[in-house]
Amino acid sequence: MALVLGRQALRQAMPVCLLAAEWDTAGRLTASINSTGHPAFSGGRLLNPLWSGLAPRKRFYSSDSKDDLRVRYLEGEDSGIVVVGINRPKAKNAISKNLVKMMFEAVEDIKTNNKVRSVIVCSLVPGVFCAGADLKERAKMHPSEVGPFVSKARALITELGNLPVPIIAAIDGAAIGGGLEMALACDIRIASNTAKMGLVETKLAIIPGAGGTQRLPRVIGVSLAKELIFAARVIDGIEAYRLGLVSHSVEQNNCGDAAYQRGLELAREINPQGPIAIRMAKLSINQGIEVDLSTGLAIEEACYAQVIPTKDRLEGLAAFKEKRRPHFKGE
Template sequence: MLHQPQLPPPGFAEGVLQITLITLTASSALHHCLFPPGDPRAGCSAPGIVVLGLNRSHAKNALSKNLVKMMSKAVDALKSDKKVRTVVFRSEVPGIFCAGADLKERAKMHSSEVSSFVSRARATINELANLPVPTIAAIDGTALGGGLELALACDIRVAASSAKMGLVETKLAIIPGAGGTQRLPRTIGVSLAKELIFSARIVDGEEAKSIGLISHVVEQNEAGDAAYRRALALAKEFLPQGPVAMRVAKLAINQGMEVDLVTGLAIEEACYAQTIPTKDRIEGLLAFKEKRPPRYKGE
């Protein structure tokens, strides 16, 4: 279970990561805003959905050292909480998802610091990718560089048609360093990924959907949170399923994609075997027999 954190010291303002745990008791190891069950500000009443919200408005949610540190703590806390069923990653800043690295901070770093920071950011994004539950990126605004790499680490991406996305690092004489060169070609194909990275091209939501970069595109609404609302609706679709099955299904897919088919099928077999002795599997069969919704407990 996540534990109630100590609030940061007075004057703390650098890199806020807002966490909304919807109908879950508890919290974040960060400066946060926590909505209790039933609070209308949470925007959802479904149990088990956790919303991670970037809120560094003065810097367009740019990834500073402090923000990456807080993200790492948040992801680490979520990793072992069995009550968490789905994680939605969003921005609390209108028109922005994440602008990528904090270039003002980067300009003050020694080259050795840059290497260390990029390694930390890469490790944090890898941890996000390896969360055992489904993750959804809700892209209601601009996602560039490391911002798009964050989204690529999520299982599913939903974007507003007006959102802008791109891996633009080559414009700065560097390359994507937090997984972009690996996850983008695995998502949209090698040739097109090379074209987008070589050209530093930025695409909107409609084009992103057409090339397979995102799963869903929605027209933006007046509130500027259309992608977030679609992501929450999608997250709710996942909730009725067996928690153990969801976790091992993700594991089977992720591991299987990195190996040949024969090895992948062996991974599937091993993962399926993990569901056989569970109480949830028996509950699913009983619910089917009794013509009622199953009551899964993740056991």
């Protein structure tokens, strides 16, 4: 299962380029968690001082199964932001059976947590976001296994996209095949200028099978999507921004996490806004874009009706009147 930790205070005490080291520390932190999911004690004291002042989480993931996925629920001022980090360095974050399983579990946890405001999907492996399907694992599959696995991966990416909160893909390296399809399911994509992206399945005499043929045309247009898919072309972050594939292309930094840092900035912009309003806005946009304008306006009206009776709406009006920052609770 994936590793879940909320340690924003500790994160803020570290230099930003220690992102990978931070996750390693997070992994070691689990050694002091007992079977109940609470920090272990010895003689009335925490075995690991890093837990001092941190409230125990409802659920903790162990770091077994090669620690392919690490999930953090940030705290403090960043409470509500969830960072989903893919961590398969030897396989370039390729999508395996185990990774699909753990991502399903992480998505389910996020889906049922009303305190989540936004999600950042990123990589903990320098130079790569996700290299697509794990072809070494795929080669060992019986032909009868391939179809069901692809269907499950497709379902995972669909579930990721259907999360009710904004999902930000931070692409700091190669996002190829299924890796780009995963990013396409996210609401917002941010890439470093050196990142590489492409749906290259035709090189293997197959086609994108996890939504690429449907989502890419919706993002950049039919003709351009056909060109990229037919030619199996790989583009960098600058070209991706020009085509509208990503919302932002940022210059890569020495730490290799420029897209993640920009994604975190964006999540922090989203965080203070009304959480129910954000969820309804996403629902209205996602459903409305698939229908005609008249039906879309009806969908918007229905979603708007959901925010009218909320306490947050009244709090927003009161804060505006009193010239103060609103304190939304998602109620």
